[in-house]
Each structure stands twice: as structure tokens, then as C-alpha cells.
Amino acid sequence: MRGTASNYVGYTIRISDYKDSDCIVTFLTEENVLTFRARGIKKIKSKNRNAISPLTKSEVTLLQMGESLTLSEAKQISAPKLNGDFLLNSCFSFLNELNSKIVDSDETSELYEWLDEAMNFLNQKNDEYLTPCLIYFAQFLRLEGYGLDVDDCVVCGKKNDIVGISLSKGGFLCREHLEFEFEKKEPRFLKIIRFCFRCSPKDMNRVHFEKKECLRCIAYLSEFYEQSAGEKLRSLEYLRLAS
Ligand SMILES: [Zn+2]
Structure with missing residues (x-):
């Protein structure tokens, strides 16, 4: 069963481990702070891995099922430019x-x-x-x-x-x-x-x-x-x- 999908732009401000390969992500947007579950995000093959990183701005599609939000897709908009400095x-x-x-x-x-x-x-x-x-x-x-x-x-x-x-x-x-x-x-x-x-x-x-x-x-x-x-x-x- 799929939930209702909504898109948000914001920054990942916190990532906590949840079960084997999932994470709970805290995401700061212009309107509020969202907390959602990102399934399989710790797997190397995860397509959303780069977009859900600290200080990274991204557009996320979240599925709402009851009270809980789950990440469906994340597109990176900008990431911290680590340049060795x-x-x-x-x-x-x-x-x-x-x-x-x-x-x-x-x-x-x-x-x-x-x-x-x-x-x-x-x-x-x-x-x-x-x-x-x-x-x-x-x-x-x-x-x-x-x-x-x-x-x-x-x-x-x-x-x-x-x-x-x-x-x-x-x-x-x-x-x-x-x-x-x-x-x-x-x-x-x-x-x-x-x-x-x-x-x-x-x-x-x-x-x-x-x-x-x-x-x-x-x-x-x-x-x-x-x-x-x-x-x-x-x-x-x-x-x-x-x-
Ligand atoms: Zn005084």
C-alpha cells in the first residue's frame, strides 16, 4: 500500500541509525522540521545515499502512512564542497x-x-x-x-x-x-x-x-x-x- 507523496526541499541535519540498513533522518525545511525513515540508506547501492548526508540540500519525496513518513526519493541540490581546506x-x-x-x-x-x-x-x-x-x-x-x-x-x-x-x-x-x-x-x-x-x-x-x-x-x-x-x-x- 502506498501512502500520500509530498515533496520538500531542505537540509539533512541529523541521521541516526535505525535497524540494519535504515536511518531516521531529521530534515530542516523552510516551514518545519521533518523526521522520516530512510530505508536501506546505509547500503552502498542506495540511490538516495548521497542526497541524504549532513549539510546537504536536497529535494525529498516522502510517503505518508498514518503518522509516519518514509523516504521515497531524494535528489541532491547542493552538498558541502569539501576541498581539502x-x-x-x-x-x-x-x-x-x-x-x-x-x-x-x-x-x-x-x-x-x-x-x-x-x-x-x-x-x-x-x-x-x-x-x-x-x-x-x-x-x-x-x-x-x-x-x-x-x-x-x-x-x-x-x-x-x-x-x-x-x-x-x-x-x-x-x-x-x-x-x-x-x-x-x-x-x-x-x-x-x-x-x-x-x-x-x-x-x-x-x-x-x-x-x-x-x-x-x-x-x-x-x-x-x-x-x-x-x-x-x-x-x-x-x-x-x-x-
Ligand atoms: Zn544597567
Whole structure:
């Protein structure tokens, strides 16, 4: 018995083993996050194997039988262009690790546009890989519910005289509410962090921050993520080594 077939365009964000040669695939589309079963996908001969890979954009035909979705066909639209560049590969690992940690919520599908822009960027540019990774990370945090308040002082709401960030309070601090020396940050750092949380997907193509700046911000946000979600990002070390 065949179910109803529907087509979707999106990214494979997670693949988990299921039985001998099947997988359960988590697929991010512009509208939602789909979970479907891909039969025989682990077999070398599987025609859908290449299209269902991490960070790969594809068009899938899914069959619905009751509540469950099964993959019928997958056509690859674009795949990460692995070119032997250690930094680029590390960026892909980083995005992949973030995606593996996505907890599906109402806002998760908003990440699609960001991921799409980031992947277009990484697949086209020859350098400057870290800026889209940083922006994607900030947006991942925001949409996963770990956003930082970057519009005003998180304690009093004052918009001017912002001099630092408190990770425990979750946002910017004005001079008056800065408690510890380590919370103090220079204007450029605050500006970049604010930009990454506030920008739009198309901005990934417009801005470029220095490698060092990106790494510092990514490391800082990782610390925040670790504190808030209790999750460690292992691929961060590759980014450091590759830069
Ligand atoms: Zn304040």
C-alpha cells in the first residue's frame, strides 16, 4: 500500500541509525522540521545515499502512512564542497555539530534561511569562512532559546553606556551594573556580538570580521552555550587549530 507523496526541499541535519540498513533522518525545511525513515540508506547501492548526508540540500519525496513518513526519493541540490581546506572542513564540522544539537521547537524552521545562506557562502567563497559560522552560531542560540539581550542593559534597560556582557544574566551591561572585571568588553567586541544576533540572513554576504575576532566571539558564545545548555562543542577545537 502506498501512502500520500509530498515533496520538500531542505537540509539533512541529523541521521541516526535505525535497524540494519535504515536511518531516521531529521530534515530542516523552510516551514518545519521533518523526521522520516530512510530505508536501506546505509547500503552502498542506495540511490538516495548521497542526497541524504549532513549539510546537504536536497529535494525529498516522502510517503505518508498514518503518522509516519518514509523516504521515497531524494535528489541532491547542493552538498558541502569539501576541498581539502582544513579550515573550511572545520567550519562544516562546526555547523554540523550545532545542527546535531537542535531541539525542535516552533522557531527551529527559522534556522533554515540562515543555514541556507551560510552554506551558499561557504560553498562559494575562498576564504572568510568564519564570519558566517559566527553569525549562524548566534542565530542558532537565539532560536534555541539562548539568545543574549544585546539591545540594552539586561539589569536596568538603559541603552547607552554599555560596557560589558554578563553570561549569567544573559545580556549587555551598562557601566553602573558591571559587577566583575571579566564582564567588561571593548566596544568592537560588543558591536560584533550585537550585530550577529541582530542581523538578517543576507548580511552574511555583506560583512567580514577578522579570523581572530570571529574565533574569540565563537569561543565566548560556546562558553555561554555550555553554561546555559550544559553542552560542550567539540568541533570548536578544530576551528582553533585550523585558524
Ligand atoms: Zn544597567
